[in-house]
Amino acid sequence: MSVNEEFRPKIVAFCCNWCSYAGADLAGSSRLAYPADVKIIRVPCSCRVNPMFILRAFEKGADGVILCGCHPGDCHYSTGNYYTRRRMTMLFSMLDFIGVENGRTRVEWVSAAEGVKFSTTMNDFVAKIRSLGKNVRLGDLRCKD
């Protein structure tokens, strides 16, 4: 068995209350498994997620952060996820720019009806993080030699 299979990543999933959290619930009630590495934090809307939360998660040892919201156009608050889309595009691009592996962050749109998508997304994301290994690059730059 390779090292990566033993590696249990810490993954934070921010899910909006109206679509993605409900999608996760549906995945649960449909018994669609995904690794226990994923821990979900409920937010009212994907637009509530401040880039600071994501960086904080990495800083505290998360290996991957995924943000799930309603599909564009279907936001419970009409427009929240459109702002999310721009903000996260900018943030992810910046992380990529400073050399953080761009697979560690992801945004997925999962509706309340997409239990299957939620589960496959999480399985896929966990596999990706496992292949990337432990997050070391978002550590304190000054403390490294």
Place this chain on the structure above:
Amino acid sequence: MSEKKNQAKMVQEISGANPYKCMKCGKCSATCPSYDEMDIKPHQFVSYVQRGDIEALAQSKSLWKCLSCFACVERCPRDVEPGRIIDAARQIVVRQRGGNYLKAEEIPPLVDEDLPQQLLVSAYRRYKR
């Protein structure tokens, strides 16, 4: 893994088809131009794969009656695509016999003008990558 299961798995791998998606609508058999000449009918292919009875499929006349016209593949509402399943079974048999892929340049000298067009088309379909 038993040989039976192994072969069934191989058929699934080669064809990329999932026999469990089949809803037994029979549209493949309805569509098949070689239906009357087949002993195992297209809609039954999936059952053989599900049961792991590739041997019977390999022994069947159907294996060599399928024209690879892919009408069933085109029309299957469930993406099960029996044409690919029978094609996969055929490949297993061909491989067992030691025959394997032809190279593209080996084909033209083998072409006989009297060969049915379907055979050629089917061959090309199979060998295209």
Place this chain on the structure above:
Amino acid sequence: MQGLKARALELLNDGTVSRVLGWKIGENTYDPEPAFFETAEAMEQFVYNNFCAANLSKYMIEASKLEGKTLVCLKPCDSYSFNQLLAEHRIDREKAYIIGVGCKGKLSIEKVKQSGLKGILSVTDTDPLKVETLYGDAEVAYKDAMLDRCHVCKGKEHVVYDELYGESEDTSDADRFEQVRAIEAMSPEEKFAFFQAELSKCIRCNACRNVCPACSCRKCVFDSNKFDSAQKANVDSFEEKMFHIIRAFHVAGRCTDCGECSRVCPQGIPLHLFNRKFIKDINALYGEYQAGADVDAKGPLTSFTTEDAEPGVVSQGGIV
């Protein structure tokens, strides 16, 4: 310069303005510093030379709270910052009397030093610069002593002013995004190594934050308890790591690319690269946008279209 000083004095004396916001003579030609002048006597110290690089627009936040108008000298690029602050209601247009001052590219003593000269005693702001050193006199070509940001000059136009003084020159002779592109082309390992080397120099002196006209919050999130990210002392290491990324994010879509952050960094960290990266991405994805060009424009991160790119674009070949 004398004409500018005379005009400022005139406006001060006739009561049009209550004070003048400009630059004060420093110990040397090359270190003038921002200052308010309230009297004719104080105006003796007023200076405007080619080393007057500081962007004065941010001082207008405090000046807007004072009685009477403040005469403020703005170079073309500073006027964008002024406009952006205006758009965010941080300053009062009525409280400002803007003299748009001419600019032919600002000089940096650091650049002069980088040309290899040591023991500098005095330096002129002429073309070429005449440098007197402990070891004899030397000359430096104007272009070579110019701030990096002036090589990607925004142009000669003031976007806001009451009157203009002096000629300006468009000094741009470089590609604004060249450095950003060079980094984008690196492998993740190289990028990481580059920024690790640069950011590890940071001493968290906050000079970048203090000078930045977009960083004008009454209280910075890094000083408040709202995100548990407060205190400069290492209560936790969060702010240390993320400070520059968050700072860049907070000014994204609002940064006019004035380049003050890099200019004032005592450690010489090219902080403007973060801002330029955002600007480049915004231009590529959401259309060309220059913060401060138009007071009524909707900021790229406070607006959207339904057809915007997905964040996945970053991992699918990047933003081109």
Place this chain on the structure above:
Amino acid sequence: MQRIGVFVCHCGSNIAATVDVKKVVEMARMEPGVVFADDYQYMCSEAGQAKIGAAIKEHNLTGIVVCSCSPRMHETTFRSCAKRYGLNPYMVEIANIREHCSWIHKDMQEATEKAVILARAAIAKVNLNAPLQAGESRVTKRALVIGGGIAGIQTALDIADAGYEVDIVEKTPSIGGRMSQLDKTFPTLDCSACILTPKMVDAAGHEKIKIYTYSEVEKVSGFVGDFTVDIRKKARSVDATKCTGCGVCQEKCPSKKTPSEFNRGLGNRSAIYTPFAQAIPNVPVIDREACIKFKTGKCGVCEKVCQAGAIDYAQQDEIITEKYGAIVVATGFDTIKLDKYDEYAYNQSKDVITSLELERVMNAAGPTKGHLERLSDGKAPKEIVFIQCVGSRCADARGKGYCSKICCMYTAKHAMLIRDKYPDVNVTVFYIDVRTPGKNFDEFYRRAVEEYGVNYIKGQVGKVAPQPDGSLLVQAADLLDNRQIKMKADMVVLATAIEPDPSVRGIATMLTASIDTNNFLTEAHPKLRPVESPTAGVFLSGVCQGPKDIPETVAQAGAAAVKVIGLLAKDKLTTNPCTAKPDELLCNGCGNCAKVCPYGAITYEVRQINDHGIREERRLATVNNALCQGCGACTVTCPSGAMDLQGFSNRQLIAEVDAICR
């Protein structure tokens, strides 16, 4: 410091079988702020809630965490429980250890570890919770029903009968919907018009119901209890107050070549038209695309013949703005396009028709006056083939993945009616499965087979090929007989899949009601709240929520009405207290938060403040709590972090992040 109680639910074996609940209790006890932790079989039960209540009293708890099912399930339950025992309901947090843990993980150790972490995150959050007070908002006692088919009509009638005002918005010129196009209805075979028309008349005559036909919803703002809706009343070009409905204009109109929508394009209509004879209102509209007057400026025949002087070419679209407390979506369905099903020759032959087209053919008011005839040559068919599941139950992109539910029954109906009226016509139905769950449904289908001699063959048709002699060659396999069939038919009827009316997408977006991948509106809970959208104040009626037949639609329409009545009966609604709240000492007044607020809830005012001894006037953001819905968009836009969201504050969310990553 909070005094937190943690309550871990077994949910029978739903949680306890995979999560070691005792271990979760034990670990929770070690978390900061936790003064009490316990587990119980069913926390949501009366006894479970009593346990929570006792602990609140005994341990003087200031906050509680319930480790149980999804908060979407029982957050309300536990909040009201807390309230009953004197604790602020917003001091309750739920750790979802069922849907997000026990149900998806098999390994006990793994699931237990995760449950502990989820509990820890909830505890970390509660440590930072603050009591919140729900506000109140008013309820406009008027409902809007979008769609004037049987679903919309029934919902409107039921609401109106309870004494509330209802408006129906229908995009076509008449109410009636799909049901008005049907000939007979299963399983009783009564005439569709005979049972629908009285309801239409009732709705039109009801003093509490206002009907906007030829109108569309254009804009929706507001929220439950207080929606503001813009309705575009399209220009009818006929003054409804003057028109007597005599119909002369339609007779005399020289432009008669427009395919009739009502007859599914099988016949034509005039440019000025009412869709069908029993239309309500019986006021025609001018189709400006087809009208010669509008196209060339010359004609004006209708105006000349109209005795009442009702024709008004200058009429403009009108925008009506109205306030509503509740909105019901009843937008119905259409049949899918068959462009991708070349094998059934729908586009090649006029004699291949959809079942809905057959309804029109069979109807006495239809294009053939009810005579069963081939549309190509008008000849009487001798051999008719029905094909089931056309586009339904398809895994590929050509059709729909779901069962359209109504086709088995209406095909049995069609087969039976044809055999009854034309005993010499042979009827063959090709089916995959015959699905007849419903009262008297299977009996109905068996009658078709046993009494009417309809020939049912199991096997989907592979191909329909038009022949030179005008017949249609149908190729199929009889899967039970194991033989391939090639038969000639004179007519082929396709049981075409149904899909939500395309207009529903735009409406869902306006209402911010969630929609699934098939464009069916999502219900708040598939079992327990089937007629409510997750968006408060929006209710679902009819096929917009999922395929259903008339009896089911009517039942759901009534259910939706009851939900609306329940809402409108209240004078005030309590509002969500989880709203945005600016810290005035941090606010820059920069204006960015208002730019991203979808509700216009943020305004700015200049106020005198005291910032640690500095007194000054500042421009500050102010949030209107009645308008704020708590999305949090503003909190991220605010550079200084002055704007925070109550109940989901920056510190709370960061505490959760920290707890998970610890």
